[in-house]
Amino acid sequence: MPAPLQLTLPDGSVREMPAGTTGAQLAASIGAGLAKAAVGIVNDDKQQDLSEPLKSGPVRILTLKDAEGLDIARHSATAQALAAAVKEMFPGTKLAIGPTIDDGFYYDVDFSEAKRPLSADDLPALEAKMREVLATDAPITRELWAPEDLKAHFTKTGDTYKNEIIDGAIEKGQLIDGKVSVYRNEKTGFIDLCVGPHVPHLGLVPASFALSSLAGAYWRGDSANQQLTRIYGRLFATQKELDAYLHMRAEAEKRDHRKIGPALDLFHFQDIAPGQAFWHARGWSIYTELTNYMRHQLDTAGYEEVNSPQLVHKSLYEASGHWENYFEDLFLVKEEREGVVKDIYSLKPMNCPCHVQIFNFGIKSYRDLPLRMAEFGSCMRNEAHGALHGLMRVTGFKQDDAHIFCTEDQMMEESARFCELLHAVYQDLGFTDYFVKLSTRPDKRVGSDDVWDKAEAALAEACKNSGLGYVLSPGDGAFYGPKLEFVLRDCIGRDWQCGTLQVDFNTAARLGAHYTTESGERLAPVMLHRAILGSLERFIGILIEQYEGKFPLWLAPVQAMVVPITDHQNTYAEEVAATLRHALPTATGGLRVEVDDSSERMQKKILLAQQQKIPYMLVVGAKEAEAGTVAVRLRDGTDLGAMPLTTLTQRLKDELSARQ
């Protein structure tokens, strides 16, 4: 007689059950309600099916209220309902993989041998079919198959991608006693390869889901492979949560910088210059303020600003390695004479090789290091067309770019100082929840492994010293060195690299940069490539979404709108505007004040200023003109009442310096 199980419940109590007890039996022994709601169980820190026997140790029964339980339901929805529905409605399709994601699930399916491709119009019917499958409440049972038998099965059903997954599992030694787990729908016999767990019966998958969109996706994430059709779905425990999620998405889309930007007259895009913003006066004032702010920050931190050429001979990029690594993305300019190409130049795709040229001018000694060289240089990259995305991913952009030339000994301190500066800047700009990615050596790279070891260790150490937690992203480094990426999130949850710190032991040496050490040796300096905002375009895109266009006073394109009540106050309004413009300096000149002298009624003028998200509305009527005051109304509707201009100026001055 095997020893009974000792099961520790989440409340700390211990329950003794006979050996062989399953999760389902445990749930039933606790309560009928729990038994009905259970979708899986965590036993001994491992998720498993309710049908599996338990081991002694901690147990936690999962329902849709647990994140893991919801994940199981999402998993069953895609693998058992969506997959089965696709196979039934579209003969000839081949199933690939169907994992869960943050808000739901997707399934990748090969439609190349189906009668026609899947279109978004098919989603409602597909979703209805899923609901039919779920409504059968079919039991889902786990089975272990010999790999060869299972491969024969999938060969028969045409799902040959599954066989590749099985082969991969064999290779990685992931079999369970030489077998592979599958899940079977007991009513239809549909079988999907899966490690599980799954809900015990389909009735437990909530009806609160929706197929949301279609996309292309490469098999195994490799563009050399077949492209599959990815079907996305969202699933939550209750309809209320699904509705709340969809509502949140709809609200988030209103913050989209691609909508707000043109609506606020900040910038626009046009076919004649894909991926390059036309910056309007109002958008450019933000650009100017931000650049000016960064310039001050860099100056204080001991950087010197330079400017390098726009169009550079290809030999520089051949020497740096960029020609080989990014040839496709260079904008080339051919110099032709009488039909013969004499020379090829490239629009500058990044500043670093040019900065090395400046470094190389004259002999450098260890006394010159660290040398911090900054440039708000204009760069052009011919990005893959499908990659372009508003201001976030563009072909033409400027960065708050700088390269720190330093000795190996100085590298750590410089990295720490950079992380500190970045943090201070992000705080000023209202970003506190950025996250950090450490991207390590890619397959295609230059330099020896021990140099990479050193560079990667330096970045990890820098994070540690600055108290930054990071996510490791293996293989995502630049070809010349590893990098820290400082990532910000846009309104619809997409992540964008903004700041970066890269340790480069290769480029300086490749381009012949060196300095004389104390002992008279000639050594190549270490280069730290770093940016805080990253692409100004991208950063402004993020800022627009962060503030929903309601910029803090110092960044606001129009900082105050003077609203005369009748045209008798137009002259006074102009005087007020002129006084304020002269009273307070900004990066674009004086305070950015406009007067709405249109013949609209005041109510309409306020509405328009509000829609333009102008922080201050200064209403002037006969009373104000008489008293030499303005009636101050804020963007949020607050009425501060009438005040003398000097009071207002002080208030604005304080607000500007606080950058709020």
Add this chain to the structure above:
RNA sequence: GCCGACAUAGCACAGUGGUAGUGCAGUGGUUUUGUAAACCAAAGGUCGGGAGUUCAAAUCUCUCUGUCGGCACCA
């Protein structure tokens, strides 16, 4: 670049083979107004570009460009 979709007035949209529409914005006029939309009028379009089918194309087909959702890429 790849898969799927989309492109109609400045903006938001309607129009599925037979005379190109609505609202807002813009323009002209009237109104002189106290904290989120005054009134009237006229105007505004090579229906993204090109080719084709048809008596006839915004509408169907092909192609190019751009955009959107993803994938891949991101120095």
